[in-house]
Amino acid sequence: MYLEKIHEGPGHFEATDFRELVGLFGPALPSKKPQAVAPEKPQTVEFLDLAFDAVDMAGALDAIVSRPAAAPFAYVVTPNVDHVVRLQRRRSDLWPAYRGAWMTLCDSRILAKMARAVGRDLPVVTGSDLTAALFERHFAADDRIAILGGNAEMVERIAARYGLRDVRHYNPPMGFIRSALEIARAVRFVAEAQARYVFLAVGSPQQEIVARRLAKTRGAIGTGFCVGAGLEFLTGDQERAPRVVQQMSLEWLYRLASDPQRLWRRYLVEGPQIFRIHQIWHRMTVRAAGGHPR
Secondary structure, eight states, X not given: OTTGGGGOBTTBSOOOOHHHHHHHXXXXXXXXXXXXXXXXXXXXXXXXXEEEEXXXXXXXXXXXXXXXXXXBOEEEEOOOHHHHHIIIIIOGGGXXXXXXXXXXXXXXXXXXXXXXXXXXXXXXXXXXXXXXXXIIIIOOTTOOEEEESSOHHHHHHHHHHTTOSOEEEEOOOTTGGGOHHHHHHHHHHHHXXXXXXXXXXXXXXXXXXXXXXXXXXXXXXXXXXXXXXXXXXXXXXXXOOOHHHHHTTXXXXXXXXXXXXXXXXXXXXXXXXXHHHHHHHHHHXXXXXXXXXX
């Protein structure tokens, strides 16, 4: 990994929570492994040490709905600036959760522009847009859907709005990611639900940790989506920035203005670190290729 050295300090990597690692790499539930075969993955674009899938919205949707219902559990992650900064600067223990994803889609127009500046075409497929497209156009009434996170009222509204007849739901307690027992309960819920589509809506990095654990759990099936607030956008519990603001790469500013007390540090302190991360990554990439960075 090109940027491995910037994780290091006087004591090398920062200490990580052992209980989260237990949840990430702990023992799997015993069950028979499904034999379904997943479709071939599309080509990838290597950027900032992540392998993004080079697909647009249509290509992503086609690959997702083409997976057999009984295929072994695999999951989709949608890294944005916040995720990349966390990975590169604070939480190197999370790399397996992202590198183990079946599909990695770029959730950030800012990342796409930075990739374009170094000659890499990175399609933008946001997790919120992907979630909306799936519910609006691709789910059948009898498709089994499992939702981890959110309250019961939100789930009932989603089921009613989209005419879904088989929705399973479990909302783990606040701070569940710090308890190996609670992580195991969340994983067991999804594994036993045997749903074709699984929405992990417990925030990042909790949802990626659970997804990674599920992918290592024998008997877990379906396609998982690490969606954050994506379901709340569907119900209107949270409001997305207007489309024109999104296209101007200013959705972060809209969100900051809507909740400054909670988000000021993410967008004003941590987010700008992405430019230094990009600079170091580009320099190391050029050197590795035998060139001379400017």
